[in-house]
Amino acid sequence: METRPMTDEQRKAIALEYFKRMDRGESVLDLFDEHAEFYFPKWGIARGRAEIGRLFEDLMGILASVSHDVAYLNFVEQGDMLVVEGTSSGSLKSGETWRAGLTHAGRWCDVFEIRDFRIQRCYVYLDPDYGGNDVERYSWLRQRGEGRLH
Secondary structure (H helix, E strand, O other), rough: OOOOOHHHHHHHHHHHHHHHHHHHHOHHHHHEEEEEOOOEOOOOOEEEEHHHHHHHHHOOOOOOEEEEEEHHHEEEEEOOOOEEEOOOOOOEEOEEEEEEEEEOEEEEEEEEEEEEEEEEEEEOOOOOOOOOHHHHOOHHHHHHHEEEEE
């Protein structure tokens, strides 16, 4: 098996394509290696494209739209590792909306490993309570008005 060298800019281009496809509601599966791992909070680790596909089906079952603020992303690169920090906004199929800076949701960090022009691993770190409904367990959310920032 031959490994093809990549530049940092090529890794960034693949990560940017991932976010842009998600924002357009398009499939991202062909960006992943067949044996890739994907972690999403409250879902767990999906292993392989088929399981990653199921994870995205579950996620898109609740999301009506998402928009990543790609112009303001922060990147940290080291070898095959690419860490991307950013903000997002969007809506749930229930009608609830979120926007970083206005609600508690919308700030995130993704850790990618990209080799051979495929995502080998992507671990997503964010609060998946996009609608701010988890107020019973976190008293400060009730005090702020169900997840809305003041």
